[in-house]
Amino acid sequence: MLPWLEPTLLNTLATSRSHALLLQGPAGVGQFELAVNLAQSWLCESPQGGGRACDHCASCLLFKARTHPDLQILVPEALREGLGLVDEAETAKESKTKPSREIKIDAVRAMLSFAQASSARGQAKVVIVHPAEALNTVAANALLKTLEEPAGRLRFVLTCSAPESLLPTIRSRCQPVSMALPETAQALAWLRAQGLPEADAQTLLAAAGGRPQEARDWFESGLKGSLWNAVPQAIERGQSLLFNDWPVPRAIDALLRLCHDLLCQAHGAAPRFFGAALLPKLQSAPPLLEWEQRLRQAARHAEHPLNAGLLMASLVAQGQQALRAASRRELH
Ligand SMILES: [Zn+2]
Secondary structure, three states: OOHHHHHHHHHHHHHOOOOEEEEEOOOOOOHHHHHHHHHHHHHOOOOOHHHOOOOOOHHHHHHHOOOOOOEEEEOOHHHHOOOOOOOHHHHHOOOOOOOOOOEOHHHHHHHHHHHHOOOOOOOOEEEEEOOHHHEOHHHHHHHHHHHHOOOOOEEEEEEEOOHHHOOHHHHOOOEEEEOOOOOHHHHHHHHHHOOOOHHHHHHHHHHOOOOHHHHHHHHHOOOOHHHHHOHHHHHHOOOOHHHOOOOHHHHHHHHHHHHHHHHHHHOOOOOOOOOHHHOOOOOOOHHHHHHHHHHHHHHHOOOOOOOHHHHHHHHHHHHHHHHHHHHHOOOO
16 A cells, blocks of 8 residues: 555545546556555455455455456556556467557456446445546447446446546546645655665656656666766767667656756746756757657657667757757747
8 A cells, every 4th residue: 555545545435425436646646556445445344444445354355366256457458567467377478469558348348247247245346447548439438338327336446647538428427536646755755665765766756756656667667866867968968878778758758857847947947857956057948849849749659669769869969959059049
């Protein structure tokens, strides 16, 4: 259980009045973990104070073994491994196709027959959809009727970090639960407990915009705080080698965050993702806005670049030119 979720969990257990909840807030703050905790609490056969799961009853044991018959989790294939939902048989199977980032209609159909069947343990049944924006249109429409009038004691928890991208008909059927970024001190304490040295925890938490899970994932994939701190100077010097080992979407995202911070600073506001002392002092915003536009274009195709090295070299060169131009002109 992520420590900052505790108050939201208890509050949601106490106040939820709908059979369908929509957990909404930034990604990387524990939406899936909250959904799982709610589901376990609802399925628990001996709930504790505040309605929390007991962790010991037959239902909780099945839940923890990931074999609870009254729980269905709908997530895109691409997220299954990261969420620990892949079993050994699946790992052994070699897949030729790239895992999908969508929740497909087949998964929703399987869930609909689960929704019709009676509860295996005679208690509630729970469906988790994570994240709801991964439902493609056909899948979302197939879900609607059951979401509105579920049979028996069926409950839904949907998560989402971009509510505006959901069908309004999905949103209107759910009770919203807002999730916020955890406080910095709590997030840093958690990151230290995950094994991050203090300096990395601080740098990467800021780099991730205050989202502790994202900071932890970056660290585990090899991104150290010192590497993040080297990004502004690499752009000033036009060096793209730094990004050789980064997945292209993350490298472009880092440049977009740098661009954001440079624009903040050019307008006299505090940067968010990089330390202020690491950023060059700029006089003018327009060259940065041009670079930002190029980066956004590149980000749209970042999953399948024809040549990652060339793409990054060109984006970095454009960044270097933008920085030079921005340090010359007057602020507009
Ligand atoms: Zn229990």
